Amino acid sequence: MGDKGTFWMPQSASTVSGEVDALFYLTFWISTVIFLMVVGAMAYFVIRYRRRSESEVPVDEHDSRLFEYSTIGLSIVLVLIVFTWGFKVYLKLNVAPPGAYEVQVTASQWKWDYTYPDGTVYAGDLHVPANRPVRLVMNSMDVLHSFFVPQFRIKQDVVPNRYTSVWFEASVTDTFDVFCTEYCGNQHSGMLGKVIAHPQEEFDLWLSEAGGGDLSPEEYGERLFGQNNCNTCHSIDGTRIVGPSMQGLFGSQRQFASGESAVADENYLLNSIVAPAAQVVEGYPPAMPPSYGSLPQDQLNALVAYIKSVQ
Amino acid sequence: MSVATATTEIPGKQVTYLNHEKSIKSWLLTLDHKRIGLLYMSTIVVVFLAAGILALLVRIELMSPGRTIVDAQTYNQFFSLHGILMVFLFIVPSVPAILGNFIMPIQLGAIDVAFPRLNLASYYIYMVGGVLVVAAMLLGQIDTGWTFYTPYSSRLGAPIIFMTLAIFIAGFSSILTGINFIVTIHKMRAPGLTWNRLPLFVWSIYATSIVQVLATPVIGITMLLLLLEKTLGIGIFDPALGGDPILFQHFFWFYSHPAVYIMILPAFGIISDLMGTFSRHEVMGYKFVALSSVAIAFLGFLVWGHHMFVSGQSAVSSIVFSLITYLIGIPTGVKVINWVGTMYKGSVSLKTPMLYALSFLFLFSIGGFTGVMLGVLGVDIHLHDTYFVVAHFHYVMMGGTVVALIGGLHYWWPKITGKMYNETAGRIACALIFIGFNVTFFTQFVLGTKGMPRRYYDYQPQYADLHALSTYGSWILAAGLFLVLFTFIHSLMRGAAAPSNPWGGASLEWTHTSSPPSPHNFDEQPIVTHGPYDYHHYYHGDGQSAEAELAPPSKA
Amino acid sequence: MSTASAHHPKLQHHFVSMDQQFDASKLGMWLFLITEILLFSGMFVAYTVYRVWHPEVFEALSGALDWRLGGVNTLVLLASSFTVAASIHHIQNDNRKGLVRNVILTIIFAGVFMFIKYLEYSGKFSHGVFPGEAYAPFGDHYGHYADVPYAPQFFSIYFVMTGIHGVHVLVGMGIFAWLAFRGARGDFSSEYYTPVELSGLYWHLVDIIWIFLFPLLYLI
Structure with a gap:
């Protein structure tokens, strides 16, 4: 799979991934600017105030309360901006739109099984219609697993005896990686799969043949x-x-x-x-x-x- | 008050804590906080070497996709043991048990900690925990990572019993040390040493001890319940028996998040002392720095849920935990800015310990900012359990705590051993560690954002180049760490004798004790009349010249 | 370790005065008690969580525990707390015999508590009421709890909480036996009774934890 992403992020392939990326880059750039200011000040002080003689004892400056409090104030404002934005994106990631296409996901050591609304059970790869919200209702047969599709920026732990759910809407037709991201034993890193996003008609065709069809x-x-x-x-x-x-x-x-x-x-x-x-x-x-x-x-x-x- | 100590500084003649008793028994059963600190140091160095070698093996395995040197089962055990050793037996005890034990009572002007026998007992309890970890290691099968998530952990074979027991027992060591230090700081301060005159290292050990006392019992009961889950099947955590695995995560992180402050707070203290001494300038915003440690210690108890944003906990809890997580960033930011500000109009000397302090500021800032990014709900969903998290906590724990610890060891080395080390070798080692660390772990930020999950034995080909680069970095890092070890060994064998105050520090361990200190630390009870970073008082205070102290140590 | 001869023989070299030594020990003990409370609070949280999830199970099953035995044990522990307080009072007045007598009474009360606990445990074990997976009750009194969902959790929590509490009682008995021995030897006086005071604090905590355990498990 070719990388169609930016320097940091992989290909953006769902309706929410763009917003996640924007939020990521916002925090990234705020952090980078402040970081460069801190390191810049550090470098400047090291050079400007380097010790010139062993017996040098500089005069102590009195602390500036104003400076301390303004630092605290400024960081609170920044933090609240980022929090509010992060909260909005989180809500969007968390709440599936009504009428989403539902697929039942069963995780077990070390494979993914998908059960479609028509009862078809298909193992390994998840085929979905593109440009349509898909909601996964997930459950584990044994230990904890976690369902992660980097290109969609979604992740959700899969727990035994309890349903968890996650949703996405693939915005391009392509093939994407599925990783298990909660350690689940020996072949944890082999618990892979693909999400294949088809155009709706192609998906319907695939579903009709998914049960094995006329294969030997x-x-x-x-x-x-x-x-x-x-x-x-x-x-x-x-x-x-x-x-x-x-x-x-x-x-x-x-x-x-x-x-x-x-x-x-x-x-x-x-x-x-x-x-x-x-x-x-x-x-x-x-x-x-x-x-x-x-x-x-x-x-x-x-x-x-x-x-x-x-x- | 007098600046120079009465003890003469002719090596070999001076009675010090190192040579006043020589038998092995006098070391193994010592009640002297300084010797106990050295017992811890020797053990903790061994643990660090073992866990570090495991880390190198993990990196070599990850150099290319598929099998490189070991199979999946072995790899999974390697990274689990690396984590367990590093977290529970290395980094939690490291700074408090080594430098806290050695330096903190001297900085207080005390002869010893409040409960010397309890202090020795803590060490042996720690050793029992360590032996059980080794036993569990040798029996094999521990591949849970250091987090022991149920139900995977509770269904593993018998060695997990030893491991949970080991952590339960090592926890007691941590609790008893914490109690000992809190009482020591409350009750053993020298006359005149008010709370506002405490060195910031003492403040940070104080905050750490509070967290140790309040959080560690919870990991104790968690491990006990996990043990009973494994042996009796009590059905609290295992869903197959009606239990709830998310409850285990709440229990686990209620300890393990505050525990990261057990790991980082003492490092803050070291950095404050280093910035003061090597800038020869009052630490900026002393009260803010001191109280922010305590603020972090308390806020640290309210954010455990940010480890569980994708676990299936309720959305409301995630939102609350996210908000409090940001709040912790504020006192932390206050500290960083005050440390940098300490150099302002100071007299900055780039000796090895200061290089480590500056490396700390660089690496810890990256660790802190990426921590805030991980606290952003929408972003964490993508980054959770990827290499971004791995890189983040290595920046904080290794770039933060370990770099501060090594810096602190260089700083107090002359005091502890009475020997100077080779300054050039120290600086080269610091540079190697700084470069190697960034090559190893900065690549992992990119791996993480690209989606590489953690705890993977095998990976997709698109991650191969960055993984290989990270592995090369780990070799540079290892070279730097070994150079530190050789520098110290060389210093022990060939080092020049250290003066009592080689750096011009102004706290009691520099102004009132010889290097190394006498068995009871002080020849007479020190009386404190000024703050720990009052270099004016030290250099010009009562008309005494400090020139003799300032002369660079002669190469003997 | 040398001790300045002018000082009290029990004064350790690194303390300046007996007061400082006593204050330090007492502060240390209070901190230790906080860790004990946190240790138990982990179990109280587990109790609360399962009770909130399955209140009807916990209400029904508290009936399986004999509140009369639990009640007697509460009284026994309260009496032992009284004798501990009395022993501290006696030693403050240099009454060593009073100290030893009350410490021994405390050991006896603790022994009675453990004996009643033994009766309760063995009564359950003999009817197949074990913690965890081994839970398989039968007989008149327990048989009808066999198929109650989450009953194993209730009994697991019961056994773990009272079990760990029982271990604390046993440790306390050991400590008091040591105190009785040292008290009879004449180690303590109104000037030095730190171990008695600290053991008393510990014992009150063990007592208080039971005061919470009893209603939570037996009554509601």
Whole structure:
């Protein structure tokens, strides 16, 4: 993704991001000017009043109360201006416009799932219509997560047993990063996704095909493998990441940490996704979270079909 | 009152706190505040080295995207331990336990702190906490960051039990030190040393101690509840058992925000003393500077919620917390302006400690301004939990407290050890630290505004250049810090003997004690007749010439 | 450490006078008590938060605690506070026997308090009322609380608060045993009774915390 932003800020791609940036640059420039004044005075005093002889003892100046109080007064005024502006932008970020398109977000270690109003469940990437307010109602299956899209300047923690929400309106059609910004364990930095803002018609078309459509089970499984971030821990080319590679897995003999062993058949593959702690392969950490057990059955079937096909 | 001390300054003959008793037992079981300060110093330096090496490893891992040297689990443990060690075992105790212990009682004209045995007990309680942290480290699995957010932390393996216990116990050390110092400052001042004549370092230690006493019990009970959550599942914080994870954050930040003032307030005190002595000028706005410490200490209790603007707390609380956060910026700004103003019409000497003080003003101002930016509600939403926050608190904690601590160590080094250090090496080290620090952390401001989240093992390619630059900076910074260490070691072995007042300071530790001080600090009870920055009195006060004191130390 | 011979033997070298030493110790103790209050206030906050969220649960469950046992314990602690005050009064008048007698009475009252606490705890444990996840009540008195939502939180808070309070009582018993020993040895007099005074302050705080715990947990 090319950077279309300013020196400080990334691309501005939502209806509120411009206002956030203006506020940022206001505080930035106020701070910079005062900072340069402080450093300038410092440099000037260091040179102007440098010690010229070791026995020099300058005359003490009496403090100027007026100066102290005017400093305090001026900073209070500045602070109130910035606060009021920040408050207004915050309200705008906080209150979704009525009639926003609502998507249910479920976070779990370490993936994002999106449930659309028509019941379609889609993992990994969030597809939304551009130029239309979208409200995300979010919930976590396990620990704290946080939903962050830098280009939209929005962020909200996702908490278990409680709904939090955030809204945005994408003002350009493009692809943007989604980061998890609350530490959630081993693969925290792999809990990524994209927001893809489509024109409305394109979005409608996408939604109608999102459920897997006429893909073969292997193709659908391959897509899910990426969307669910399986690939951050399991390679398909034999390299070791965190967990075992999927290459040549089906039909091979597996040796478990418990001392037992088994042949990897379909049931083994399914069990390893649904209950990963039950049979941990020898030499690997029991690091896989159980959250994948909540995938819909058709998606589990597709994943098993895909893993079988990785040879 | 007399200026020069009666003790002769022939090295080797003079009876000092360092040589009056020599056995190991006389060190390990000492009740002398100066020796306890040195015990703390040796331990805290080790902690700083360990946590600093972890930081370097973290930076090397982040030099390029993907795996560089370690896997994700190890990296996550590295940054967590770096944070836990730096916060709970290094920076919270650092200035109060080292310089507060050593210098503050002398500045009061006291023989010792009010409760010497309690003081030694604090040190050993701190050590028990430290040993438990090491135990938890070696058992592994601690990857919560230093914030221990539930439910992630309460579902981790057994080592988290040791870690919470360690912090609970280390907290007691902090509380007892705070109580000891408050009582000392109230009850042990020399005759004539009124509140208006206290050195600003003492004022800042006083404000710090208040925060330690009021805030630390809350982290104690928080850690205890977290421990019970982990062991018994009491269901206060874990949502799976009906608890509330946001409640944990409120508990945690109720301590941990005031705790940042435990970390920074003593640094303010050091800077005030340095600016006064090296400008040879009364610290501008003494009362404003002194009382702003106390104001910050109290306001610091009312802003914890600004760590939680995106946590799901109510919008109203966020707005209130944001407003109070700004208010804290005002006393802080007052301090910075008064420090700069102290140089006005002064006699500014750019010795190493002063270079650190000026570096502090530069770095801390950036840290302060970015703090205000983070307090702006609309902006914080974007910047929260990104590298902007990481850079901000490193500017305040490292650019602020650590730079002030190193400056203070250079300033009081001749008093503590009786040896001078190599001025050139000191200045080069300061320059390296200043440059290295800015390269390391200024880049992180840009990373943060561009959206780079903190605590990431791996990152998107668009952040790679800035991360690499930050890592190179960390090497310059490390070189500077090691040079400081070598300068001090060299001084201990080869340094010239220090006169009792090498810088021309006007507070009691310079005017009334030898370098190093005698076991009971003073040969006779000092009587104070003037303020701590009254250089006129010191140089011309009662007709005594200070020329002898002012001569630069001869290279022995 | 040398002590000037003209001074009271209990005067430490870094203090100028006994008064300064006594004032310093007393100020230190008050500060320590503030930290104790803050430690407990963390738990009171947890109590308040859960009570505000689920008032009906807390009202119902306070009935599961026996207010008669709690009430007796309140009286016992009040009596012990009285004996502590009496012991300070006696030593101020150089009555060492009175001091030791009242300190021992205090230990006995504290022991009675802990015994009644033991009865309460064991009565709950025997019916499966444990803090946290182990909570699985059965039997006549507790069985019907089994499925009350947030009942585990109530009992967790009950056990944690009274438990930590109980630890403070045990620590107090240890301190008073030490005071009785030193008092019998003749360490204290009207000129030097700082440890008695400070232990008394501590004990009053332990008492006051119970005065808050009792109605909050047992009555309302």
